[in-house]
Amino acid sequence: MDVREYAAFDGLGLAELIRTGQVAAAEVHEAAMEAIDRANPELNALVGDRFPAPLAHTVDGPFGGVPLALKDLILHAADVPMQAGSRLLGPGVTLSYDTDLMRRFRAAGFAALARTATSEFGFAATAEALVNGPTRNPWDLTRSPGGSSGGSAALVAAGAVPVAHANDGGGSIRVPAACCGLVGLKPSRGRTTPGPDHADPLLGLGVEFVLTRTVRDCAAALDAVHGAEPGDRYLLPPPQRPYAEEAVSDPRRLRIAVTTDPLLGDTTVDSSCRIGAEAVARRLETLGHHVSYAAPVIDAESFGEANCVAWSGFLAAEICDLAAGAGVAMDAQHLEATTLACVEYGQSLTAMDVFAAQNTFNDITRQVAAFFTEYDVLLSPTTTRPNFALGELDANDTSLDARGWHDALFEVGTFTGLFNATGQPAISLPLHTSPQGWPVGVQLVGRYADEATLLALAGQLERAMPWADRRPSVHVSH
Template identity: 65%
Template sequence: MRIDEYTAHDATALAGLIRDGQVSAAEVHEAAAAAIDAVSGELNAVVGERFAEPLAHDPAGPFGGVPFAIKDLIIHAEGVRQRAGTRLLGEGVPMPGDTYLMARFRAAGLATMAVTATPELGFNASTEPVSTGAVHNPWDTTRSPGGSSGGSAALVAARALPVAHANDGGGSIRIPAAACGLVGLKPTRGRTTVGPDYADPLLGLGIEFALTRTVRDCAGLLDAVHGSEPGDRYLLPAPVTPFAAAARDGSRPLRIAVRTTPLSGTGSVDPECVAAVRRVADALAGLGHTVVEAAPALDAGAFDEANLVAWCSFLADGVDGLAAALGVTPGPDTLEATTLACVEHGRTLSASDIYAADRVFNATTRAVAAFHQEHDVLLTPTTCAPNTALGHLDADDPGLDARGWYHRIFAFAGFTALSNVTGMPAISLPLAVSERGWPIGVQLAAGTAQEATLLALAGDLERALPWADRTPAVVAATPAGSAVS
């Protein structure tokens, strides 16, 4: 299989080719390995060495044999080193076992080929850690692929992989989806398991899933891996119909609210992002939906302060726990400047601060839930600009304290954190292109457990405003005159 034959298919199609015997899994893996290697020099998206052979997986799973990668954060696989984007872990710590979601990815048949880069401990909307260097956006290598799932996004956008793991504590699936022209769904809290290591990572903000190029891959993968494990805190109702069926069959008429100013109150929005939302709103009205200007009322200052408490307390707990286990002292030689600032701020927080943040999160969630009683979906830009220049979100900037760093991030990512706080689902879709040829992401958010609503609407928009024919400047391809067997 040539690389360009491999890259022409999404995960669903590749699984079908393997299942029907039109190509062997080994041929697909060989093409995937060549594709990853072909773009690695320009993108710097892989951490450590690509695996010589894919990790063990179930060939009978619905995605049996489909190439995949895991992000170097939260999720882990037995025997695979985790670095979490930080010098604190040096060359990485071999993990003693699989997380529950990793086991589900294996059972789905996904063949893990590599580990992808993340910013230090995930607290950045760009992926340019000191430990492994900047990841480059395949649409324009002077730009960031977003974060914190930027390594995964770069590989999927460059067609080196059809799908890759990602996680999202403030927009880390949706931000890189927007920057790299991908589909990025943050599911409802509890839809995918975060066990056994966590019950509610980041005070409930964090959730695990993936990045894909197509809506059907996103929906089919959610069908394959959703659900709770013994000891998980949440048990969501099973979908009435498969998510893949919802994406295929399309949406019922919905009441859709539109907002183009940042929900957090931080930052201004690029006119091209506003225009993209307006174009999508017009398309949705043309599809028979009721579209109105509306948004939930929030106390932006209280929201930002509570979010800062969640992030800094999580970072302080994680860093201090790792340092104690490894027998090292956190400092400028092991942590980036803003991480250290956030850790130091986190150490000053009390139990009362965390409970106060939880009260803000509860009030926010109640307000948004009430809003979704009247509006099925909230339509916004995903980010305040199509992307950022590499270096703009420099986590090693000693001039930024914890609040300064938080506001630098969310001046760019002013629309994503709300769905993390509420635990409700949201999806970014690549529905527009800037004048410079960069993807522009548009976000759709819905109420608790309404992934099917979002995926049905996403399927309709993919058909109405297709993006499959757009390719970035850096894309895996078979060199002229050569072939992969």
């Protein structure tokens, strides 16, 4: 199998070739390793070298032998270093066990081949950590692939791997999906397990999953890894039928709300993002859905304050423990300026501050849930701009305090962060193109625990407005 042939298939396509004996798994892995080696010099998407051979995996899982990349944050594999995008951890922390989701990836048959770049501890809408340097967008090497799952997004978009791990605490799956022209689902809180290291990452904001090029890979991956582990805080109802079946079935007639106005604050929304969402809204009407313009009304200032508390408190707790364990100082030699500012703010918080943030999230969640009694889905742009220039979001800007950095990020992610607080599933789809030829993401948000409706609608839109023939300028098949 050569690289061009390899890159033509999504994950399920490769799994079918292996399962039916049309190609050996080893041939797929060789092609994947060559593809990664071709793409990475231009993208700088890897952390360290790719693995010399795939990590151990179950050969007869639904993705038996399919290449996977692992974001270098939260999830970890036994005996594989994790650096979390930070100089604080030196060459990385190596643990002796898999996280629960990593174990599920192996059981699904995913063959992990590399670690991918992230921002420092994931708190940025880009992947330009000082420890790794900037990761570049394969659509335009002067632009960011988004973040914090930027390395994963760049590799998938460039055809190097069909699926990559990602996580999302404010848009870190959906923002890079939008910037790189991918499918990015943030599942409901509790749909995928954060164990055993965490119970409720970021006061419940953080969720783990993957980035893909096709809706069917996204759905099948969720089938393979969803569900709670003993000790998890949440036990969600299982789907009534496999998500993969939903993705190939048209949904019922849905009540869809549409907004192109920022959900959090008064950030300017680029015309390409507005036009893209409006075009999808019109197409949904032709598909038989009831579409109207409406959106939940949120107190943006209260949300921003609570969100900054959640992020800063989590960063302070994690980084203080890691620094103590590594025996290093929390200073400018080991942490970027905005990370250090967030840690210092997090250390100043009291238990009352944290409970106040949780109370704010509770109030907002109930307001948004009431809105979703009237609508099945909310449609919006994913981001305020198709992408942004490298260097624009400078995590080492010493002039920014914790709230200043938080607000700079939410100028990009005004449409995404709300649904980390409410716990609802949200998916970004590459349904539009900007005048510059860049992909433009459109976000669909569903009711809590209703990934089934989102994936059915996403599959319908993929068939009605296909994107499979769009490829970036940096692609392993070129």
